[in-house]
Amino acid sequence: MKNFMEPESVALIGITRNSGPSAFNLMENMIRFGFPGDIYPVNPSAGKILGKKAYSDVGEIKKKIDLAIISTPRQTTIDILKECVAANIKAAIVVNQGFNDADSRGKEMQREMSEMARNNGIRILGPNTLGVINNFNNFTTSFMPLTKEKAPVGVICQSGIHFVAPREFSGKIGKAIDLGNSCDIGFYDALKYFGNDPDIKIIAIHMEGLSQGKEFYSLARKVVKEKPIIFHKTGSSETGARAALSHSGSMAGNYKIYKAAFKQIGLTVLETGGQMSDAVKTLLYLPVMKGNRVGVITYSGGAGIMGSDSVERYGLRLASLLPETIHETAKLSPDWMPLGNPLDIWPAVMLEGARKAYSVALKTVLSDPNVDGVLCIALAPLPEFSFLDVSDALNEVMDNFPAPKPVVVWTYGPNTGDTARRFETKKKIMAYHTIERATWALSLLRDRYKSVIKESTK
Amino acid sequence: MKNFMEPESVALIGITRNSGPSAFNLMENMIRFGFPGDIYPVNPSAGKILGKKAYSDVGEIKKKIDLAIISTPRQTTIDILKECVAANIKAAIVVNQGFNDADSRGKEMQREMSEMARNNGIRILGPNTLGVINNFNNFTTSFMPLTKEKAPVGVICQSGIHFVAPREFSGKIGKAIDLGNSCDIGFYDALKYFGNDPDIKIIAIHMEGLSQGKEFYSLARKVVKEKPIIFHKTGSSETGARAALSHSGSMAGNYKIYKAAFKQIGLTVLETGGQMSDAVKTLLYLPVMKGNRVGVITYSGGAGIMGSDSVERYGLRLASLLPETIHETAKLSPDWMPLGNPLDIWPAVMLEGARKAYSVALKTVLSDPNVDGVLCIALAPLPEFSFLDVSDALNEVMDNFPAPKPVVVWTYGPNTGDTARRFETKKKIMAYHTIERATWALSLLRDRYKSVIKESTK
Numbered sequence: 001m002k003n004f005m006e007p008e009s010v011a012l013i014g015i016t017r018n019s020g021p022s023a024f025n026l027m028e029n030m031i032r033f034g035f036p037g038d039i040y041p042v043n044p045s046a047g048k049i050l051g052k053k054a055y056s057d058v059g060e061i062k063k064k065i066d067l068a069i070i071s072t073p074r075q076t077t078i079d080i081l082k083e084c085v086a087a088n089i090k091a092a093i094v095v096n097q098g099f100n101d102a103d104s105r106g107k108e109m110q111r112e113m114s115e116m117a118r119n120n121g122i123r124i125l126g127p128n129t130l131g132v133i134n135n136f137n138n139f140t141t142s143f144m145p146l147t148k149e150k151a152p153v154g155v156i157c158q159s160g161i162h163f164v165a166p167r168e169f170s171g172k173i174g175k176a177i178d179l180g181n182s183c184d185i186g187f188y189d190a191l192k193y194f195g196n197d198p199d200i201k202i203i204a205i206h207m208e209g210l211s212q213g214k215e216f217y218s219l220a221r222k223v224v225k226e227k228p229i230i231f232h233k234t235g236s237s238e239t240g241a242r243a244a245l246s247h248s249g250s251m252a253g254n255y256k257i258y259k260a261a262f263k264q265i266g267l268t269v270l271e272t273g274g275q276m277s278d279a280v281k282t283l284l285y286l287p288v289m290k291g292n293r294v295g296v297i298t299y300s301g302g303a304g305i306m307g308s309d310s311v312e313r314y315g316l317r318l319a320s321l322l323p324e325t326i327h328e329t330a331k332l333s334p335d336w337m338p339l340g341n342p343l344d345i346w347p348a349v350m351l352e353g354a355r356k357a358y359s360v361a362l363k364t365v366l367s368d369p370n371v372d373g374v375l376c377i378a379l380a381p382l383p384e385f386s387f388l389d390v391s392d393a394l395n396e397v398m399d400n401f402p403a404p405k406p407v408v409v410w411t412y413g414p415n416t417g418d419t420a421r422r423f424e425t426k427k428k429i430m431a432y433h434t435i436e437r438a439t440w441a442l443s444l445l446r447d448r449y450k451s452v453i454k455e456s457t458k
Numbered sequence: 459m460k461n462f463m464e465p466e467s468v469a470l471i472g473i474t475r476n477s478g479p480s481a482f483n484l485m486e487n488m489i490r491f492g493f494p495g496d497i498y499p500v501n502p503s504a505g506k507i508l509g510k511k512a513y514s515d516v517g518e519i520k521k522k523i524d525l526a527i528i529s530t531p532r533q534t535t536i537d538i539l540k541e542c543v544a545a546n547i548k549a550a551i552v553v554n555q556g557f558n559d560a561d562s563r564g565k566e567m568q569r570e571m572s573e574m575a576r577n578n579g580i581r582i583l584g585p586n587t588l589g590v591i592n593n594f595n596n597f598t599t600s601f602m603p604l605t606k607e608k609a610p611v612g613v614i615c616q617s618g619i620h621f622v623a624p625r626e627f628s629g630k631i632g633k634a635i636d637l638g639n640s641c642d643i644g645f646y647d648a649l650k651y652f653g654n655d656p657d658i659k660i661i662a663i664h665m666e667g668l669s670q671g672k673e674f675y676s677l678a679r680k681v682v683k684e685k686p687i688i689f690h691k692t693g694s695s696e697t698g699a700r701a702a703l704s705h706s707g708s709m710a711g712n713y714k715i716y717k718a719a720f721k722q723i724g725l726t727v728l729e730t731g732g733q734m735s736d737a738v739k740t741l742l743y744l745p746v747m748k749g750n751r752v753g754v755i756t757y758s759g760g761a762g763i764m765g766s767d768s769v770e771r772y773g774l775r776l777a778s779l780l781p782e783t784i785h786e787t788a789k790l791s792p793d794w795m796p797l798g799n800p801l802d803i804w805p806a807v808m809l810e811g812a813r814k815a816y817s818v819a820l821k822t823v824l825s826d827p828n829v830d831g832v833l834c835i836a837l838a839p840l841p842e843f844s845f846l847d848v849s850d851a852l853n854e855v856m857d858n859f860p861a862p863k864p865v866v867v868w869t870y871g872p873n874t875g876d877t878a879r880r881f882e883t884k885k886k887i888m889a890y891h892t893i894e895r896a897t898w899a900l901s902l903l904r905d906r907y908k909s910v911i912k913e914s915t916k
Contacts, residue, residue, distance in 0.1 A: 021842050021843050021845070022843075022845055024808075074794070097795075097805060098792065098794045098795075101759065101796075102794040102795060102796055103794045103796060105794065106794055145840065145842075145843070145872075147872065157760075158760060159758060159759065159760020159761070160758070160760070161758045161760045161761050161870065162760075164837065164870070164871055164872075165837075165870035165871045165872075167872075167874070168870045168871075168874075168892070206760070208760070208763060234760070234763045234764050234767055235763045235766070235767065236767055237766060237767045237769075237770035237771065238770065239766040239767075239769060239770050239775070239776050240763050240764070240766035240767035240770065242766070243759075243762050243763040243765075243766040243800055244763045246759075246796050246798065246802075247759035247760060247762065247763055247802070248759070248760075272764075272768075272892065272893075272894050273764055273892075273893070274891070274892035274893070274894060300617060300618070300619045301559065301617065301701075301704075301705035301706070302615075302616060302617020302618070302619045302620075302664070302666070302692070302705060302706075303617070303619050304701050304705065305666060305692045305693045305698045305701040305702045305705055306692050306698070306730075306731055307701075308693070308695060308697040308698035308700070308701040309692055309693065309694055309695040309697075309698035310730075311695075311697060312695035312696065312697050312698065313695065317697070318697050334556065336532070336556045336560040336561045336563065336564055337555075337556075337560060338559075338560055338561060338704050340704065342701055344704075344705070347555060350482075379622065379623075382603065384479050384603075385479050385480075385603070387479070387480055412619065412622070412623035412626045413622055413623045413626075414603075414605065414622075414623075414625075416625070416626075433732070434626075434730065434731075434732035435730075435731070435732070436730050436732060
């Protein structure tokens with residue numbers, strides 16, 4: 001995978017002379033992304049492309065090429081791959097569609113590509129792929145624009161949508177590999193690369209179909225002990241499986257079998273793609289949860305009930321708080337206020353102020369030996385009401401609290417975006433859009449402890 | 459309910475002299491909200507409050523008072539209610555906590571309040587409530603700040619969180635009634651009011667516990683034929699039910715029985731509160747779906763598979779598109795492109811441009827008699843790539859398309875907020891945060907057709 005992710009020189013075959021947004025010129029995108037290596041465009045009918053000499057074919061370049069990126073009409077692909085082999089190129093990305101995702105002619109061509117990879121010492125990524133992103137060396141082969149961040153998140157996917165819409169899927173991307181139709185490079189290769197990559201701390205996988213299932217399974221079992229693996233399989237429905245067959249030509253396989261097996265070895269198996277970014281940030285930043293007992297602290301009695309519902313929904317339970325824990329908040333509350341878990345601190349907020357009441361509650365609940373993790377429910381007020389914003393106060397509690405228990409927050413109201421960002425500043429508390437997501441996040445940390453951490457310390 | 463929602467004169471009992479955000483002064487909030495009626499503050503130890511003469515008790519006012527709003531310590535409440543009765547006041551809101559939500563003394567006081575309502579011709583809303591919002595006459599009794607919109611949405615809830623965080627729950631609020639502990643005014647009264655209110659087209663209910671179950675059920679059955687009713691019951695888990703008992707003192711009842719019964723008569727029963735805003739906008743703006751056959755149009759093959767998964771998840775199915783429907787998109791696509799449902803238009807976008815390709819696809823899929831509703835999957839590009847934004851193009855298709863079939867869109871990428879707003883401009887297409895939500899929205903329109911519209915035309 002090194003040739004794909006860290007090439008020093010690339011040949012771009014089938015590059016248009018057009019530039020600007022509507023040209024989808026991957027050479028232009030690559031230069032703008034800051035790739036510092038050598039770029040050799042190949043286009044027999046162009047003299048220069050974006051100021052660089054254009055070659056008529058790869059054979060003409062006569063320099064060491066680590067990676068060829070081919071975006072030509074499908075019928076030319078096999079011949080170009082042969083030229084790459086002849087030029088001693090060891091890695092190629094086939095961008096274009098029209099192979100297993102298309103008609104019988106396309107499928108035949110993809111078979112030829114697979115054979116070529118097996119027999120000629122060239123590795124092929126794709127076809128039908130945006131290729132790779134490596135934000136650690138400013139390299140991408142995507143013709144679609146991307147955001148850039150050196151996040152410790154490795155993405156393996158079978159659709160360019162993960163490159164284009166990170167917010168909807170992995171949230172962050174440090175490095176990514178789009179396997180496309182996967183004629184050669186597959187999930188095993190990509191997982192092995194990220195498993196050994198010190199830049200990558202967590203791996204997010206979007207899978208349409210899997211070949212080399214056994215090898216992937218054994219490898220995942222090892223890798224997941226070091227790095228959480230978030231796993232989303234699409235085409236898991238019968239109709240979706242048919243659609244997967246025509247998209248990447250993947251056999252969707254029996255999802256129920258995958259799912260059970262992958263869960264058992266500790267992969268974080270998602271029901272929907274939209275859960276991915278929350279799973280990534282949760283498992284990247286928060287400590288695992290060693291038991292299933294949740295303390296709920298809330299500004300709102302009504303939301304406390306919703307919190308209780310969600311704790312049960314995700315297989316956790318409400319912690320039995322110690323009398324001394326409750327006593328600390330009771331001291332700030334009216335006499336008549338019944339307190340328990342959920343710990344409703346609104347009357348204490350009205351009497352003693354939000355920061356004081358919430359800090360006392362979080363500190364004591366976190367210290368309670370009956371508590372394994374905390375769900376905070378807090379208002380996101382407009383700046384005029386900033387005295388009700390407890391994000392800084394709760395981060396201060398976390399600063400002075402070494403015991404690793406996860407704390408998640410659901411923040412609601414007129415200013416959730418800003419308030420959630422403030423809660424997450426120090427990466428010690430994570431914020432979620434709904435109370436269910438926040439509780440579900442705790443359940444992921446619980447699952448990881450049970451299936452990976454506890455198992456490996458047995 | 460008229461005295462509560464449309465009073466011409468109010469007495470505010472227990473109003474502080476303090477003002478500004480941290481005072482939570484409901485008189486100040488009421489004035490700022492623009493209430494044009496008469497306000498009489500009552501506070502025996504203040505001469506004036508916010509420039510108005512303060513009375514020592516309600517008896518001293520000697521004017522017709524439509525509504526008394528009481529926010530005094532709990533032990534004074536019963537006596538004040540007696541003074542209200544003596545002053546011939548017919549409606550009162552008890553804001554404070556400390557009754558069924560508290561200790562046995564509080565429960566006893568709430569029983570007294572209930573009896574007083576039964577025997578003295580005074581109706582009581584609360585205790586433990588923010589009261590009401592009526593954006594159609596600029597009236598509120600909330601001490602928390604609110605957003606204002608004359609939306610045709612009536613909210614009935616048992617927690618002030620619905621007032622404070624509409625974005626997280628109903629999305630919009632035109633009028634709202636917080637029943638709090640519901641010592642007298644209950645779900646039946648509130649539903650009856652909104653059922654007869656011509657300003658209100660849709661009703662969103664957050665319930666902790668229900669008394670008058672039979673009456674509510676019969677009424678809901680009638681109202682739902684005219685106006686969709688979105689229903690979210692919290693405390694539906696065992697632990698949540700215990701929490702509900704201590705919040706509003708509600709008996710949470712047997713949720714499974716409620717749920718089945720309410721679904722059967724056509725209420726839109728939610729699993730979580732976070733689904734409420736999507737349910738409201740869907741049932742408010744989109745036409746019902748007369749069958750279960752969904753056409754999926756997508757920019758991305760990978761997302762098409764996710765769309766197929768979600769169609770199956772929500773009990774719908776992929777429509778079998780007519781050959782002539784597919785043909786229109788095939789004419790714009792490469793020869794080798796296999797087309798079906800999901801209809802993957804990316805190759806056509808690359809050849810013919812996004813607006814043309816997507817417009818043709820939507821027009822033909824909407825016209826297909828095998829299609830009951832359409833799920834669109836579309837990129838939300840940065841302004842530089844606005845030629846890929848099809849929001850205007852698809853709205854133009856809707857303008858020229860009288861047949862009432864629902865169209866929902868999931869838009870992904872770097873600019874979803876703006877793009878979603880553009881899609882929704884004409885209220886003919888609704889946009890959702892995830893592909894699952896978009897598909898689920900179609901299923902609500904399907905359910906409403908089956909359980910309400912079809913039933914009533916039998």
